[in-house]
Amino acid sequence: MMSRLIEIEATSKLIETKMDKLMDYLYPNLFVASEESKKLIVLHLKNVLNSELKLEQLYKEFITEYDLEKNRSNN
Numbered sequence: 001m002m003s004r005l006i007e008i009e010a011t012s013k014l015i016e017t018k019m020d021k022l023m024d025y026l027y028p029n030l031f032v033a034s035e036e037s038k039k040l041i042v043l044h045l046k047n048v049l050n051s052e053l054k055l056e057q058l059y060k061e062f063i064t065e066y067d068l069e070k071n072r073s074n075n
Contacts, residue, residue, distance in 0.1 A: 001069065004062045011055045018048045 022044040029037045 001062070001065050004058060004065060008055065008058045008062065011051060011058060015048060015051045015055065018044070018051055022048055 022041075025044055026041060029041065
């Protein structure tokens with residue numbers, strides 16, 4: 001269970017880094033009308049969203065493990 005918490009923390013920090021990269025790209029390119037610029041924004045967003053989904057899955061797995069451990073110790 002401890003390894004799951006470490007993975008959750010690492011993934012959270014990774015999301016922060018990806019958000020920083022997105023913002024670093026977004027601010028100077030927000031009003032750039034090129035298709036390439038818009039595609040890069042979408043790619044950055046997808047990258048962040050994929051990590052968010054991974055984090056959600058880790059939380060669900062942690063909760064499941066926690067509930068199993070709790071039930072074992074109660075029996």
